Amino acid sequence: MVLTASTMLPLGTKAPDFHLPEVVSGETISLASFADKKVLLVMFICRHCPFVKHIQNELSKLGEDYRTSDLAIAAISSNDAEKYPDDAPESLKALALEQGWQFPLCYDETQETAKAYTAACTPDFFVFDGDRKLVYRGQLDDSRPSNGKPVTGSDLRAAIDTVLAGKPITTEQKPSIGCNIKWKPGNEPSYFG
Numbered sequence: 490m491v492l493t494a495s496t497m498l499p500l501g502t503k504a505p506d507f508h509l510p511e512v513v514s515g516e517t518i519s520l521a522s523f524a525d526k527k528v529l530l531v532m533f534i535c536r537h538c539p540f541v542k543h544i545q546n547e548l549s550k551l552g553e554d555y556r557t558s559d560l561a562i563a564a565i566s567s568n569d570a571e572k573y574p575d576d577a578p579e580s581l582k583a584l585a586l587e588q589g590w591q592f593p594l595c596y597d598e599t600q601e602t603a604k605a606y607t608a609a610c611t612p613d614f615f616v617f618d619g620d621r622k623l624v625y626r627g628q629l630d631d632s633r634p635s636n637g638k639p640v641t642g643s644d645l646r647a648a649i650d651t652v653l654a655g656k657p658i659t660t661e662q663k664p665s666i667g668c669n670i671k672w673k674p675g676n677e678p679s680y681f682g
Contacts, residue, residue, distance in 0.1 A: 493610040495664035496680055497626055504529065504621040505605035509565065509595035512582040518593050520621065523561035528652050529617045530645075533608040533670065534594075535566045536584045537575035540667035541611050543634040545588055547642045552591035560649055562592035567603035568611070568671040570596075576671070603670055604678045610667035616648050616658075624652050627662035 508519045523529050534541045534548070552562055570577035578596045585594045597603055606615060616625035625648035632638040644663065651658045672678070 492666060493669035494666050495613050495626055495628075496607040496609045497662070497664055498607045498615065498623060500623050500626070500660060502623040504531065504615075504617045504623070505602070507565075507595075507597070507602040507605070509597055509602060510578070511593040511595050512578045513585050513594065516593075518563060518595050522593075523563065526561035527559035527619045528561070528649060529621065530560060530562045530649065531606065531615045531617070532562070532564050533567060533603060533606070533611055533613040534564050535568045535573070535576045535611045535668075535671075536580055537568075537573055538611040538668040539634050543632065544612060544629055544640050544642075545584075547629065547640045549588045549590060551642055551646070553589075555649065556591045559653055564590070564592055564594040565597050565602055565608075566594065566611075567597035567600045567608065569600075569673045570598075571673075573671050600670070600673060600676055607678070607680050608670055609680075610665055610669055612667050613665050613670075614645055616645070616652060618652050624648070624658045625662060626664075628665040631663075633666065 506520045511518050568576035618624050629645045630641050630643045632640045
């Protein structure tokens, strides 16, 4: 396990489009799938990472709490499923069903979507406003698997609530910390250069 922090993509960056299969329904999901929502949360997660396991119940709660709001959520797993079979689409589907997630979980087999977002770790969170400009990238909260702090989702929820209210978000944001995305051999992105 390599402890990795978010790259902290510049605020104001336009959300890169993607066309990825959703692991439960098999439907193709893209930015257009969320056109009717004011705010979009894109999160890079996986199944095997202890940092994601630590927060997966909060992700379920997040999906439920904002289900009828103007927030859309898209979860993406980009890990190399050949080396990490827990992160293969069938396993991800089982996770989504077990957790009762109210949002799509997509599989990024080529890892090009992770690269477009400069995703670095699992979990990695990106919040975009109505113009699909980046307003928040960073941590869920201060909890980590070994620090004893409760999982509350406080940082991410504060950012979501602020943008839903149409207010500006503070630019002082803490990077997410987790396991590095498991890149396929020879596919490591240049931003780790």
